[in-house]
Amino acid sequence: MLAYVYKDKGNFALEEKPRPVITDPKDAIVKITLASICTSDLHIKRGFVPRAVKGVTVGHEAVGIVEEVGGEIHNVKAGDRVVVNVETFCGECFFCKRGYVNNCTDKNGGWAIGCRIDGVQAQYVKVPFANTGLIKIPDNVSDEEALFVGDILATGYWAADISGMEEGDVALIIGAGPTGICTALCAALKNPSRLIICEKDEKRREFAKHICPMAEVIAPESVEEYIKQNCIRGGADVVFEVAGAENTFELAWKCARPNAVVVVVAMYDKPQILPLPDMYGKNLTFKTGGVDGCKCNEILALISQKKIDATPLITHTFSLRDIKEAYDLFESRTDGVIKVAVKP
Numbered sequence: 321m322l323a324y325v326y327k328d329k330g331n332f333a334l335e336e337k338p339r340p341v342i343t344d345p346k347d348a349i350v351k352i353t354l355a356s357i358c359t360s361d362l363h364i365k366r367g368f369v370p371r372a373v374k375g376v377t378v379g380h381e382a383v384g385i386v387e388e389v390g391g392e393i394h395n396v397k398a399g400d401r402v403v404v405n406v407e408t409f410c411g412e413c414f415f416c417k418r419g420y421v422n423n424c425t426d427k428n429g430g431w432a433i434g435c436r437i438d439g440v441q442a443q444y445v446k447v448p449f450a451n452t453g454l455i456k457i458p459d460n461v462s463d464e465e466a467l468f469v470g471d472i473l474a475t476g477y478w479a480a481d482i483s484g485m486e487e488g489d490v491a492l493i494i495g496a497g498p499t500g501i502c503t504a505l506c507a508a509l510k511n512p513s514r515l516i517i518c519e520k521d522e523k524r525r526e527f528a529k530h531i532c533p534m535a536e537v538i539a540p541e542s543v544e545e546y547i548k549q550n551c552i553r554g555g556a557d558v559v560f561e562v563a564g565a566e567n568t569f570e571l572a573w574k575c576a577r578p579n580a581v582v583v584v585v586a587m588y589d590k591p592q593i594l595p596l597p598d599m600y601g602k603n604l605t606f607k608t609g610g611v612d613g614c615k616c617n618e619i620l621a622l623i624s625q626k627k628i629d630a631t632p633l634i635t636h637t638f639s640l641r642d643i644k645e646a647y648d649l650f651e652s653r654t655d656g657v658i659k660v661a662v663k664p
């Protein structure tokens with residue numbers, strides 16, 4: 321089968337690999353019908369993910385059809401249409417039992433697919449812990465609608481969840497890339513009084529306005545002033561930092577009102593400064609980290625009820641044979657690209 325492989329820093333290649341086979345009763349084999357490219361794939365390509373294993377098939381966001389299941393799999397069966405969860409987890413360890421599946425202690429726990437074990441930018445993938453790693457797609461949800469459920473929608477949903485946002489809150493989202501948009505779509509479900517999105521790219525600002533009509537979309541230069549003038553409590557009640565750019569962490573805590581929650585979803589290339597003397601007395605709460613992707617069923621139900629629609633994020637589709645071109649486009653951020661879908 322064809323698979324897109326991490327060779328070494330700066331170098332991915334399309335190669336022939338043998339089709340995966342079941343080696344554990346908790347495995348399942350999925351025939352990929354639609355995959356996508358994530359910014360984390362670019363992080364691997366650029367060598368920013370030290371735990372990524374050379375020779376691994378990349379990609380961790382996909383939907384497909386179950387081809388075969390191991391003896392202990394009861395949640396899905398051959399022929400089911402499924403979402404592949406970015407995280408695989410045992411469901412039994414200390415962290416899994418508390419919903420902190422990102423820190424599952426199994427060797428295949430957390431983000432393994434497309435990083436430490438073969439991923440989904442291929443014709444087939446083997447999913448360990450398939451009872452938790454695969455989620456059946458409702459009949460009225462298309463592959464395109466379900467494509468982001470296992471990764472960026474899971475991330476947005478998790479971020480909105482841990483923010484503790486309440487109805488009537490003012491939410492600020494910094495960064496309107498794919499994950500920022502998913503965070504906005506999920507935060508909108510909590511009925512905020514205002515949803516403010518800050519984004520530096522004009523095209524992305526237009527896109528954010530289009531996909532999230534309730535949002536007030538602002539450029540970073542004016543966001544601090546805008547927040548000061550428009551938020552009666554001196555800042556946003558909840559801030560989501562999803563940009564990961566040079567000054568966006570600072571912008572995030574500066575735009576937060578006293579006692580606000582700042583959720584740091586972004587992955588940074590460099591360490592960030594937490595200037596405690598400057599923020600003393602503001603009594604902020606910071607929440608950080610990688611998604612605990614264990615609520616995919618809830619997200620699929622919301623999509624099925626037409627409460628979330630992330631399909632406009634798919635701006636381009638390529639065949640797996642042309643995946644290099646797809647990466648080039650995604651990396652270049654030209655032609656209005658937001659997300660690229662890849663069809664094996």
Ligand SMILES: [Zn+2]
Binds near residue numbers: 358359360380381472
């Ligand atoms: Zn990802």
Ligand SMILES: [Zn+2]
Binds near residue numbers: 410411413415423426
């Ligand atoms: Zn676990």
